[in-house]
Amino acid sequence: MSMPFYLGIPALVSVGALALGLFPRFFNKSPIANLPGPPAGSVLLGNVPQVMDPRTAGKFTASLCETYGPVHQIHGALGERLLHVFDPRALHSILVADMEHFPKELAPINALRFLLGPGMLGSEGLQHRRQRKLLNSAFSQTHLRNMMPMMFEVGDKLRGAMAEHVTTKAEELDVNAWMAKTSLDILGHAFLGYSFDSFVEDSRDSLGESIKSFFAVFGKVSLVAFLVPSLSHFLPESLIRMLFRVFPFSANLHRLLDISDTMRRRATEIVQVKKAALNKGDEELLRRVGEGKDIMSLLLKSNMIASEDDKISDDEVIAQVSTIMLAGLDTTSNALSHILYVLAQDTTAQEQLRAELLAAQRPSFAGRSTSSIPHDELMRLPYLDAVFRETLRLYPPVGFMSRRAATDIVLPLTWPVCGKDGSMMHEVVVPKGTLVVPNLQACNRNKALWGDDALEWRPERWMEELPKELYEAHVPGIYSNLMTFSGGGRSCIGVKFAELETKIVLSILLTAFKFELTDKPVVWNFSVVDYPTMGESSTKPELLLKVSPLLAAPATEKDSLVPPSASCSDTSVTPHSFIDKGIGGSKTTIRVHHGAVDQTMVTTGSPSTVMRHVKAVLEGMGVDVIIEGDYKYRCTRPKRTHVRLDDPGTPDASSPPHQVSSYTEPEAGSDAMRVAAAVPGSTPGSVPPIGVAAIYGVAQQDGGDEVRFAVELTRLAQLDGTYSLDVRRLKGNLRSYTFLYDTLRQRVDLQR
Numbered sequence: 001m002s003m004p005f006y007l008g009i010p011a012l013v014s015v016g017a018l019a020l021g022l023f024p025r026f027f028n029k030s031p032i033a034n035l036p037g038p039p040a041g042s043v044l045l046g047n048v049p050q051v052m053d054p055r056t057a058g059k060f061t062a063s064l065c066e067t068y069g070p071v072h073q074i075h076g077a078l079g080e081r082l083l084h085v086f087d088p089r090a091l092h093s094i095l096v097a098d099m100e101h102f103p104k105e106l107a108p109i110n111a112l113r114f115l116l117g118p119g120m121l122g123s124e125g126l127q128h129r130r131q132r133k134l135l136n137s138a139f140s141q142t143h144l145r146n147m148m149p150m151m152f153e154v155g156d157k158l159r160g161a162m163a164e165h166v167t168t169k170a171e172e173l174d175v176n177a178w179m180a181k182t183s184l185d186i187l188g189h190a191f192l193g194y195s196f197d198s199f200v201e202d203s204r205d206s207l208g209e210s211i212k213s214f215f216a217v218f219g220k221v222s223l224v225a226f227l228v229p230s231l232s233h234f235l236p237e238s239l240i241r242m243l244f245r246v247f248p249f250s251a252n253l254h255r256l257l258d259i260s261d262t263m264r265r266r267a268t269e270i271v272q273v274k275k276a277a278l279n280k281g282d283e284e285l286l287r288r289v290g291e292g293k294d295i296m297s298l299l300l301k302s303n304m305i306a307s308e309d310d311k312i313s314d315d316e317v318i319a320q321v322s323t324i325m326l327a328g329l330d331t332t333s334n335a336l337s338h339i340l341y342v343l344a345q346d347t348t349a350q351e352q353l354r355a356e357l358l359a360a361q362r363p364s365f366a367g368r369s370t371s372s373i374p375h376d377e378l379m380r381l382p383y384l385d386a387v388f389r390e391t392l393r394l395y396p397p398v399g400f401m402s403r404r405a406a407t408d409i410v411l412p413l414t415w416p417v418c419g420k421d422g423s424m425m426h427e428v429v430v431p432k433g434t435l436v437v438p439n440l441q442a443c444n445r446n447k448a449l450w451g452d453d454a455l456e457w458r459p460e461r462w463m464e465e466l467p468k469e470l471y472e473a474h475v476p477g478i479y480s481n482l483m484t485f486s487g488g489g490r491s492c493i494g495v496k497f498a499e500l501e502t503k504i505v506l507s508i509l510l511t512a513f514k515f516e517l518t519d520k521p522v523v524w525n526f527s528v529v530d531y532p533t534m535g536e537s538s539t540k541p542e543l544l545l546k547v548s549p550l551l552a553a554p555a556t557e558k559d560s561l562v563p564p565s566a567s568c569s570d571t572s573v574t575p576h577s578f579i580d581k582g583i584g585g586s587k588t589t590i591r592v593h594h595g596a597v598d599q600t601m602v603t604t605g606s607p608s609t610v611m612r613h614v615k616a617v618l619e620g621m622g623v624d625v626i627i628e629g630d631y632k633y634r635c636t637r638p639k640r641t642h643v644r645l646d647d648p649g650t651p652d653a654s655s656p657p658h659q660v661s662s663y664t665e666p667e668a669g670s671d672a673m674r675v676a677a678a679v680p681g682s683t684p685g686s687v688p689p690i691g692v693a694a695i696y697g698v699a700q701q702d703g704g705d706e707v708r709f710a711v712e713l714t715r716l717a718q719l720d721g722t723y724s725l726d727v728r729r730l731k732g733n734l735r736s737y738t739f740l741y742d743t744l745r746q747r748v749d750l751q752r
């Protein structure tokens, strides 16, 4: 699309003004020019290409720190000089003591404010302090404790979903993608009271997809981070957006704008629904995911009762949705990936951690049916804690940050620096406008603080006395002498959330699976948030590890007796000959239940009788049933052909009776055997006759779409002879599925 000429004028003027404004840098000598530092990589771009390339940035910045020490200069674009720093006193000044003089940006708008709105990452001064005050209380320790059962529940779903991929032997899984799904679901529930359904096959939520791809796309158009603040000096935000839309810059820029638009639209919808629920009262909230205990509901409640001075605007509330989801997603999921990666490298440490976790597990507590560890114990487990701290010390997901000096300011130093002119500098004069880059990773790895083994991954250091040099340096990080979560008034608000989530997920995964390296190399890329790729040439964030199950659910004596003898014409049970082949490996065992239990689906009936009964009920609902095992059915309720608005729960009389049209004969050796869902008495080898019409709810309740779900009988580990009928959505609208679940629950009536 060609650009209208009237839009071209301001664009040309702004680019020209930008160039003229920046050009004098080449000629003005900055006071930081006397600091040691590398030669410029290029006249125009300085060292920017080396610092911005995720592949080279990690090694390059580490070598700068090693060569030039805790405070040095780097060449920026167009003659700019950047201050690269990991000296503890200087960090304290930038992040704590003189924080107000070191905002994120001096321009009216920074890139994150432009893309996400006026949330925590994009606001400054009073506006930021007001937001932080409100959010601080919502992130309190008490509220976090309330979120623990929900985090366990998502962890259980992760374990269940992973177990389906890893049944008997080691499989290569993209652990990074699994951790992203887990963190998205945990954040969705805990922060928004919203379910992203990450473990449901084919589930694609536009907000979830936008959040997951944001940083990857942003990283491809990092020029935006430079252009937006510069342009915002002379152009309003709306015009910058319009310019970006009409300029044929790049497809990625347009994609980034689309992502930003989607996030704003979905965030607005979510906040509106929450506000409406809050206005209707607690009953309505209790019915929703998160039951009103989610951080966003708490924030909205606090904002309603806050004084006029403390209140934040609707725009600010909406902006927090994308801001906090982004701040908490890749950071925590990539930290989890990194921990699993180092444990795959060091299998002795993995075994030690597993032993500690298994020993701490309680069979059941606080309504949980699966084994898990209560909050206080989990947070105090010494080796888990040491592994968490040590991995986040050596591999902080956010390696560096940026600030701008708002005034000329003197930076105190812990260690004096020898200037290029040979003078010893005990402090550094930082001119207004200087871009300051605190390097968090370099501080965490500083041998002067951590000792000669600072570059080694050694969790035991946390169980010993830490070096006295570390204590004496007063590193300003909020967590454990580390800079990983930054320090001061803009430090990470989600530090405890991240710790709790990471420890819960590790406690679930390491007690169920073993993680090993594959023979493919893994590369960690240094970016806004560090991420793994498989090999040097791939750009896809990915971490392949070999995952194998630790415990196969043992078959009980009772289990091995089922199913009872059945004739081949009885389609309600799988013929014995089929089972005896052992296809799928789990035909004759009942798996142990994971996750929360729906009490109405618990039964002490004989498993084979229960399964026959359940199948008959499903047939009565016109559902297609595939027998996947003695205790597992895969079900499909077909799409409605005509929309009806009459009473719920009745077969759709206006549509033709549902025909089992996709019947296929079971192949010898196939894992699943399809049966005629609606017709008792049909045999596997016969084409089923026309069956019962499928069931649909009223349109408001049930969209009439195709719904696929799995029904499985599992046994409760701690209660002999007690089973749970687990139903899991695989595909289809949540409301339609809920209608089917409720109908099935009523009709099977397992409590009778």
Ligand code: HEM
Binding pocket: 120, 121, 132, 191, 323, 324, 327, 328, 329, 331, 332, 335, 396, 397, 398, 401, 402, 483, 484, 485, 486, 489, 490, 491, 492, 493, 494, 495, 497, 498
């Ligand atoms: C291992 C996980 C995490 C790490 C390493 C981490 C690290 C950081 C760092 C270094 C900052 C400072 C950034 C800067 O000033 O430029 C920060 C800020 C922030 N983090 Fe985290 N974070 C993590 C998890 C989370 C989680 C789970 C949440 C929320 C659920 C969260 C929410 C935030 C917010 C809102 C800010 C901005 C605070 C402000 O500007 O006042 N983070 N985080």
